[in-house]
Amino acid sequence: MQEISQSLSLAVALITSLDSTLLSIAGLSLRVSGIAVLAAALLALPFGAWLALARFPGRQGVIAVLNGMMGLPPVVVGLLVYLMLSRAGPLGPLGILFTPAAMMIAQALLIFPIIAALARQVIEDAWGEYREQLVSLNASRAQCMRALLWDMRFTLTTAVLAGFGRAIAEVGAVMIVGGNIDGVTRLMTTAIALETSKGDLPLALALGVVLITMVITINLAAQWVKSTAMKKHG
Numbered sequence: 489m490q491e492i493s494q495s496l497s498l499a500v501a502l503i504t505s506l507d508s509t510l511l512s513i514a515g516l517s518l519r520v521s522g523i524a525v526l527a528a529a530l531l532a533l534p535f536g537a538w539l540a541l542a543r544f545p546g547r548q549g550v551i552a553v554l555n556g557m558m559g560l561p562p563v564v565v566g567l568l569v570y571l572m573l574s575r576a577g578p579l580g581p582l583g584i585l586f587t588p589a590a591m592m593i594a595q596a597l598l599i600f601p602i603i604a605a606l607a608r609q610v611i612e613d614a615w616g617e618y619r620e621q622l623v624s625l626n627a628s629r630a631q632c633m634r635a636l637l638w639d640m641r642f643t644l645t646t647a648v649l650a651g652f653g654r655a656i657a658e659v660g661a662v663m664i665v666g667g668n669i670d671g672v673t674r675l676m677t678t679a680i681a682l683e684t685s686k687g688d689l690p691l692a693l694a695l696g697v698v699l700i701t702m703v704i705t706i707n708l709a710a711q712w713v714k715s716t717a718m719k720k721h722g
Contacts, residue, residue, distance in 0.1 A: 498690035517675040521655040524595035529648045532600045536607025537633040557601035566661030569594045586667040594661040599651035606647035611636050649710040
């Protein structure tokens with residue numbers, strides 16, 4: 489018990505003193521997850537909107553697959569990205585395995601289905617409400633997509649924040665493709681796993697507190713955005 493108390497005290501000291509190692513790891517985590525979420529959202533939101541409005545044979549099957557991919561095992565995604573980026577893989581010549589770029593790709597692939605599936609549901613619900621109005625204006629499918637994406641931007645922001653929360657808390661995929669290299673690809677989640685196994689509890693606890701704080705902040709932001717959207721749409 490005394491050892492745990494000492495570890496907690498040292499962890500608080502690391503946080504309050506803005507330890508350089510702690511800040512470096514947290515900063516890299518935010519940068520990797522932020523870019524991954526931005527890239528995923530830029531592709532997932534239009535795809536989700538298109539899927540909501542499109543009608544084609546096999547559409548329900550595509551939706552079912554997309555929804556199922558929301559629960560993709562991170563280690564499997566990491567393995568697939570590793571195979572693509574390895575020297576023998578199709579993207580091997582890029583030489584980005586065990587770099588932050590590889591971790592961004594893995595996280596983006598993980599959260600793409602989450603954002604796309606949530607966006608599809610949101611836009612499809614909105615389409616049922618605004619369809620007659622948009623059709624009466626002779627709006628094209630692309631114009632309808634843009635209008636609905638803009639009108640539902642607050643609700644869609646919640647989907648993006650959900651993706652960010654999943655990305656920043658991920659460990660399996662980034663461990664495989666990043667290698668957990670000190671000062672290069674060591675994120676908060678991978679550092680916590682490593683430092684705990686080494687017995688360096690103060691740093692692991694400090695990183696854990698920072699990570700939990702970030703996740704809670706993201707959830708609070710998502711709740712605020714959701715309440716704002718509900719007030720807007722009355």
